[in-house]
Amino acid sequence: MVVKDANAARVLADPDARRFLEPFLGRERSARDAAHDLGENLDRVLARVRRFLRVGLLCITRQEPRAGRAVKFYRTVADGFFIPYGATEFESFESWFVAEFARREESLALSVSKEALAWGASRGHHTVGKRVFRRADGSLGADFAFGPQDELDLLHPAAPAIAYTFAFTDLDHESAKDLQRELLTLAEKYGGRRGGQLYSVRLALAPVRPE
Structure with missing residues (x-):
């Protein structure tokens, strides 16, 4: 899905927001499922879910009846997204890349x-x-x-x-x-291993050009 809405593009350009969206990408999950996947507080996940719904990145796929409130299940509206640079608020692609x-x-x-x-x-x-x-x-x-x-x-x-x-x-x-x-x-x-301590790994390579 090509993202044209500025609000949706702003969310997808934010690495922290994308982390909360990941459990729902291309699959159905409840907010509690997502909180478990992320190791996050349920209230924080619910706050993100509400924002994703507002900007049109998530949809409710079904509701499972139970005593009290029904359990809602969510899924991204597409299995993948493309955010054109022009839909973002960055002054240049370089500034977007650096901020990322x-x-x-x-x-x-x-x-x-x-x-x-x-x-x-x-x-x-x-x-x-x-x-x-x-x-x-x-x-x-x-x-x-x-x-x-x-x-x-x-x-x-x-x-x-x-x-x-x-x-x-x-x-x-x-x-x-x-x-x-x-x-x-x-x-x-x-990459992608699960079950141990989470590590951040940065690998980079680039030619050094004159300023």
């Missing part, structure tokens, strides 16, 4: 830093800073550490499973495409 990921990036960075600080404190490290140095290959290194010599061994079995790094490397087009395929294969391998 900025909040997630901030949340990821905060989570990594909290886990790292807690791990460092448990190992007796209470002073944190940043080391700037030249690596063995001659490139510039800059990383956060607990002192000039005290690297945080995140690969230690008891360390939290966190990673946050940027790598700059010269690649020809063929090598860059190989890396692209490897990253997407990795995301597919681990």
Whole structure:
């Protein structure tokens, strides 16, 4: 379904709103089912459901009688949506793209830093800073550490499973495409798993262009 309504486009452009819509996408669910799926409070889900109904993204498929209020079941009005850039309120596609990921990036960075600080404190490290140095290959290194010599061994079995790094490397087009395929294969391998601790994983690749 191509979304033309500005209110519906505003909802679908919001990553948080999309998370609440996901349980109903292409399938029938009650609000209680969705709350269970999301691990969210039922009242929060119901508030989102009411908004989705107002903007025309959800419809009521049926009502199941019971003592008191009937249980309503919902489903998205289409099995998928396309939001044209022109239906959004963003000044440019670039600003939309940045806004889409900025909040997630901030949340990821905060989570990594909290886990790292807690791990460092448990190992007796209470002073944190940043080391700037030249690596063995001659490139510039800059990383956060607990002192000039005290690297945080995140690969230690008891360390939290966190990673946050940027790598700059010269690649020809063929090598860059190989890396692209490897990253997407990795995301597919681990994405969508259920039953454990929820993790945020960010994989990105882009050429560095002059401003």
